[in-house]
Amino acid sequence: MKRFNEIDEKFICYNCKKEVIPLVYSSRDHCPNCLHSIHLDINPGDRLSECKGYLIPIDIEKYKDTFKIVYKCDKCKSIRKNIIAKDDNFDEILKIMSKK
Numbered sequence: 001m002k003r004f005n006e007i008d009e010k011f012i013c014y015n016c017k018k019e020v021i022p023l024v025y026s027s028r029d030h031c032p033n034c035l036h037s038i039h040l041d042i043n044p045g046d047r048l049s050e051c052k053g054y055l056i057p058i059d060i061e062k063y064k065d066t067f068k069i070v071y072k073c074d075k076c077k078s079i080r081k082n083i084i085a086k087d088d089n090f091d092e093i094l095k096i097m098s099k100k
Helices: 090-098
Strands: 056-065 065-074 079-083
Touching: 056 079, 056 090, 065 090
Parallel strands: none
Antiparallel strands: 056 065, 065 079
């Protein structure tokens, strides 16, 4: 069973180098500017993945009444999904969607 360990801390994005502030209403798991992430977790917030590869956004998919960013890890090639955040860069979301 998956467990959610809420971690919401600021960080510097590896891809665009911008400072990312905490999300507050949930856990921040990707950069809201460029939508990239790092493969840190096995289950949300556990920080147990040994991979540490870069999660590159490759698709956007509908999920209930919102959307998820679909990532492919550049190191282990696994596919991960994260719900979009309210402050995510909509232009970046559209760019990803238009690549289909």
